[in-house]
Amino acid sequence: MTAPVQSLTRALMFAAQKHTDQRRKGARAEPYVNHLIDVVDTLARHTGGADVELLMAGALHDTIEDTGTTYEELKRAFGENVADIVRECTDDKSLPKMERKRLQAENAPHKSARARMVKMADKTSNLKSILESPPPDWNDTRKLEYFNWSKSVVDGCRGVNAGLEREFDDLHKKGLATFKPKAA
Numbered sequence: 772m773t774a775p776v777q778s779l780t781r782a783l784m785f786a787a788q789k790h791t792d793q794r795r796k797g798a799r800a801e802p803y804v805n806h807l808i809d810v811v812d813t814l815a816r817h818t819g820g821a822d823v824e825l826l827m828a829g830a831l832h833d834t835i836e837d838t839g840t841t842y843e844e845l846k847r848a849f850g851e852n853v854a855d856i857v858r859e860c861t862d863d864k865s866l867p868k869m870e871r872k873r874l875q876a877e878n879a880p881h882k883s884a885r886a887r888m889v890k891m892a893d894k895t896s897n898l899k900s901i902l903e904s905p906p907p908d909w910n911d912t913r914k915l916e917y918f919n920w921s922k923s924v925v926d927g928c929r930g931v932n933a934g935l936e937r938e939f940d941d942l943h944k945k946g947l948a949t950f951k952p953k954a955a
């Protein structure tokens with residue numbers, strides 16, 4: 772029998788290895804794994820941590836999209852439930868970026884409750900990063916665009932976890948008060 776915490780650490784180890792060479796876009800170029808642990812921590816704080824498959828999916832949520840990991844590989848290593856959540860959180864990279872962003876917002880309400888929680892935690896982590904260590908080449912207009920697009924995705928995820936919504940909304944509000952777009 773594998774204890775839940777062991778399943779989680781195995782997922783974290785797998786994700787850390789897959790993302791080894793990746794950095795966040797922020798000025799400090801944080802190790803990518805900081806983002807993954809932030810997502811797991813955010814999910815754990817708002818759910819009490821009882822659903823280990825949810826936390827594992829949080830750790831693995833960017834592996835298919837960003838590291839070339841396959842669905843089959845995840846299914847073999849972590850089971851179908853976890854692999855399914857990660858697949859639900861994966862964009863179709865054959866589509867142009869703008870289209871992918873549009874589809875994220877449009878498809879969010881049709882995702883499973885667990886995928887919607889992972890997506891909210893992911894967006895929460897990204898807003899936090901932009902507030903704390905923004906990409907050096909992003910001006911306030913670009914940051915605001917990102918914040919508002921993220922909100923359109925989170926709006927499609929609402930109804931499954933009030934705490935996650937609240938944390939995201941507080942950060943979103945903070946961004947709106949902080950970033951000053953240039954007058955057109």
Ligand code: ZN
Pocket residue numbers: 806832833893
């Ligand atoms: Zn992510």
